[in-house]
Amino acid sequence: MSANTxxxxxxxxxxxxxxxxxxxxxxxARNIPxxxxxxxxxxxxxxxxxxxGKVPIEFPxxxxxxxxxTCGVMINGRAHGQERGTATCQLHMRKFSxxxxxxxxxxxxxxxxxxxDLVVDRSPLDAVIEAGGFITAPTGTAADANETPIPKEAAxxxxxxxxxxxxxxxxxxxxNSAGQLFTSAKLWHLNSLPQGQPERFKRTEAMVETMEQFFxxxxxxxxxxxxxxxxxxxxxxxxxxxxxxxxKRVNRKLAGQR
Amino acid sequence: xxxxxxxxxxxxxxRKKRKELPFPLNLYQTAVGKKWVMAVTGxxxxxxxxxxxxGNLKLYLGAVEHNGEAVWDIDLYGEFLRELLVxxxxxxxxxxxxxxxxxxAFGLHIHSAYTLTRMNQASGSRYQSKQDWLAAxxxxxxxxxxxxxxxxxxxxxxxxxxxGWSFISPEWERGEVYNNLGHSLSRWWVGLIxxxxxxxxxxHIFHGAWSMFQSLGLNNPRWNSARRLVxxxxxxxxxxxxxxxxxxxxxxxxxxGDPEVSISEG
Numbered sequence: 001m002s003a004n005t006x007x008x009x010x011x012x013x014x015x016x017x018x019x020x021x022x023x024x025x026x027x028x029a030r031n032i033p034x035x036x037x038x039x040x041x042x043x044x045x046x047x048x049x050x051x052x053g054k055v056p057i058e059f060p061x062x063x064x065x066x067x068x069x070t071c072g073v074m075i076n077g078r079a080h081g082q083e084r085g086t087a088t089c090q091l092h093m094r095k096f097s098x099x100x101x102x103x104x105x106x107x108x109x110x111x112x113x114x115x116x117d118l119v120v121d122r123s124p125l126d127a128v129i130e131a132g133g134f135i136t137a138p139t140g141t142a143a144d145a146n147e148t149p150i151p152k153e154a155a156x157x158x159x160x161x162x163x164x165x166x167x168x169x170x171x172x173x174x175x176n177s178a179g180q181l182f183t184s185a186k187l188w189h190l191n192s193l194p195q196g197q198p199e200r201f202k203r204t205e206a207m208v209e210t211m212e213q214f215f216x217x218x219x220x221x222x223x224x225x226x227x228x229x230x231x232x233x234x235x236x237x238x239x240x241x242x243x244x245x246x247x248k249r250v251n252r253k254l255a256g257q258r
Numbered sequence: 259x260x261x262x263x264x265x266x267x268x269x270x271x272x273r274k275k276r277k278e279l280p281f282p283l284n285l286y287q288t289a290v291g292k293k294w295v296m297a298v299t300g301x302x303x304x305x306x307x308x309x310x311x312x313g314n315l316k317l318y319l320g321a322v323e324h325n326g327e328a329v330w331d332i333d334l335y336g337e338f339l340r341e342l343l344v345x346x347x348x349x350x351x352x353x354x355x356x357x358x359x360x361x362x363a364f365g366l367h368i369h370s371a372y373t374l375t376r377m378n379q380a381s382g383s384r385y386q387s388k389q390d391w392l393a394a395x396x397x398x399x400x401x402x403x404x405x406x407x408x409x410x411x412x413x414x415x416x417x418x419x420x421x422g423w424s425f426i427s428p429e430w431e432r433g434e435v436y437n438n439l440g441h442s443l444s445r446w447w448v449g450l451i452x453x454x455x456x457x458x459x460x461x462h463i464f465h466g467a468w469s470m471f472q473s474l475g476l477n478n479p480r481w482n483s484a485r486r487l488v489x490x491x492x493x494x495x496x497x498x499x500x501x502x503x504x505x506x507x508x509x510x511x512x513x514x515g516d517p518e519v520s521i522s523e524g
Contacts, residue, residue: 011387024386077390103387110272110382123269175394176378208290213271216381217289217374219401220469222393235477242475244290252281 004034009101015114034094058117064089069165073118074105079169079227087229109177111214122168124214131210132203133186135195154192161188163230173227176216181224183211184240185232201247208244292370297473299363311499321517328519330436397465404462411455440514443507452504460497
């Protein structure tokens with residue numbers, strides 16, 4: 001089918017390690033088929049580097065089908081590139097033109113130190129999940145389907161929130177490096193369902209306060225939602241804000257019980 | 259919640275959680291709580307700004323008859339504010355109560371903005387390549403600048419018309435609202451300050467009023483489009499109202515002087 005190829009100039013952030021000073025390096029990407037994905041284009045560039053005996057570019061990637069949340073770089077100043085609702089692996093080279101210069105930079109936030117080149121350490125997102133992104137339920141045999149009735153609207157809303165793949169694009173796109181969109185999606189995923197109710201306010205308090213140890217605060221620009229490969233809505237941030245204020249009152253009442 | 263899972267992640271917090279204060283105060287220790295305080299105080303200030311603008315419209319009513327004398331209507335309004343609930347409270351007491359509320363709201367609004375800005379700067383997202391903004395608008399990105407302009411203007415405005423500092427407004431006299439306004443704003447540079455500051459104020463309100471809904475958690479997808487309309491409508495109404503005063507005075511439509519009205523003989 002398509003035999004169109006592109007020649008591109010890449011401005012790629014190279015950094016040997018967490019404490020090394022980074023810099024932009026210019027690499028030429030030659031004869032890139034336009035049906036390649038962005039990550040495949042980087043593979044081609046790396047192939048060339050390896051053949052020249054140079055160190056290949058380290059970039060985060062795993063499933064390459066937009067569900068794992070591993071890949072993610074700033075492409076021309078936009079998280080996951082210019083396409084809406086896609087991860088870096090779902091961005092195809094046909095969206096670029098021959099002769100383009102593309103700037104590629106890792107996510108930047110004080111909580112996301114660069115590990116190498118384009119790879120950053122996103123374990124703060126795990127710390128937020130560990131603080132309460134689960135339900136404490138007796139395990140054992142799987143419950144029957146429809147054992148717990150859930151209103152359709154709640155199930156849909158929870159599913160929209162659960163679409164979050166935890167890639168960190170929201171933090172990366174935020175001028176304040178805030179983790180609000182991620183945390184609120186993880187919260188609403190559980191807080192909107194019956195199974196999430198018993199621990200709703202403890203979860204909200206714990207996850208918000210853990211988030212704030214790592215990330216900035218929300219100024220309601222809305223950049224996170226634009227950058228999100230799953231188009232998570234800002235609505236969840238409002239729900240989190242409401243639940244957090246409520247949690248202080250509810251948890252105080254619980255703590256006072258005998 | 260169940261016993262905490264073993265700490266697996268090597269994530270290093272960039273700030274430590276501080277010791278928690280007793281109930282209402284602990285809200286102000288976190289960023290989400292501070293944003294809530296910022297929204298509530300913003301709402302209080304927004305209410306003040308709106309009624310201040312509406313009250314100023316009395317400028318256009320000109321002179322009226324009061325106890326057989328011709329007086330400027332806005333001067334009467336000023337006296338009415340000082341005499342709010344007068345038999346119940348002594349004169350100006352309720353006004354001062356409202357003023358203390360406003361001073362507190364301004365203080366908390368500015369303090370939360372300052373501390374959150376510091377927090378955001380420490381959280382750092384310093385890109386070396388040019389970042390492309392998609393959703394952030396001019397208003398949201400200039401909140402700090404417009405906020406500082408409004409705060410500085412507030413001091414000037416109080417010195418000009420409330421305290422009547424003689425080197426700013428030499429012709430100021432207590433209680434003469436109409437004439438103080440007319441004398442001060444008929445100078446082009448004062449008019450310019452008022453125009454610039456009120457544009458900044460409306461830009462600030464345009465983002466702030468919308469942002470308030472999010473920070474307070476007032477969100478229902480069915481009504482969300484109305485939140486932008488409310489913010490835009492408030493910002494627009496306040497802009498038109500507040501800009502009309504310096505323009506009316508600079509253009510000579512409103513001139514300071516003695517009130518004249520044909521007094522009907524009793």
